[in-house]
Amino acid sequence: MKAMVREILIWPDPRLKKKAVPVTKVDDDVRALIRDMFETMYHADGVGLAAPQVGVHLNVIVLDTTPRQPESKPIAMVNPEILSYEGKIVYAEGCLSIPGESEDVERAAQVTVRYLDEQGVEQTIKADGLLAVAVQHETDHLKGIVFVDHVSMLKRELIRKRMKKLKVDRAEESEKPSKRASGASASL
Numbered sequence: 001m002k003a004m005v006r007e008i009l010i011w012p013d014p015r016l017k018k019k020a021v022p023v024t025k026v027d028d029d030v031r032a033l034i035r036d037m038f039e040t041m042y043h044a045d046g047v048g049l050a051a052p053q054v055g056v057h058l059n060v061i062v063l064d065t066t067p068r069q070p071e072s073k074p075i076a077m078v079n080p081e082i083l084s085y086e087g088k089i090v091y092a093e094g095c096l097s098i099p100g101e102s103e104d105v106e107r108a109a110q111v112t113v114r115y116l117d118e119q120g121v122e123q124t125i126k127a128d129g130l131l132a133v134a135v136q137h138e139t140d141h142l143k144g145i146v147f148v149d150h151v152s153m154l155k156r157e158l159i160r161k162r163m164k165k166l167k168v169d170r171a172e173e174s175e176k177p178s179k180r181a182s183g184a185s186a187s188l
Contacts (some may be wrong), residue, residue, distance in 0.1 A: 001032060003039035006054040010170075011097045011146050011163055020050070020057045020142040023078050026120035030060065034076045034118055037062045046096045048134040050141030053097050061138035065130045072131055077115035080139050083124070086110040091133045093147045099166065101159050105150045107136045 041049040051060040064074040087109030094102040110128040117123050148156045
């Protein structure tokens with residue numbers, strides 16, 4: 001089955017505040033979700049994506065920091081649980097649900113995380129740098145937390161206004177008649 005690109009929810013969509021639930025069994029449906037999430041993340045040029053961002057409230061995240069950490073590899077985590085946090089790092093975080101925005105967020109520099117892989121086998125890894133930041137960012141999504149919850153109220157409100165305008169602009173754009181519908185020809 002071919003993976004598909006899913007719609008990414010734009011904050012402050014209330015569904016992004018809803019907590020995800022644990023996956024009870026890693027089956028073909030969960031693996032299909034993981035494929036779709038990777039496809040969606042790559043299509044949007046991201047390094048991480050949580051299932052709630054595509055409207056599925058399951059504890060599933062996908063990560064691929066290889067563009068900035070060549071030694072890493074794409075990874076899917078089902079029911080991730082951060083076991084330990086070490087050190088501190090400040091990283092300019094962005095989010096596929098808050099496009100075009102980034103703010104400095106303080107996170108742990110290293111995390112140890114336990115999760116199930118795509119086959120349902122328990123794994124534990126120690127992540128550092130961008131991968132550690134991405135794990136923390138995406139597991140926050142599973143708890144209904146977005147990165148702007150970590151910044152000042154003023155910055156959060158400014159970003160909220162820009163996201164609301166973006167949603168209006170996108171809605172207006174999708175309502176415009178297509179060139180083909182208006183009688184113009186299209187090059188294929």
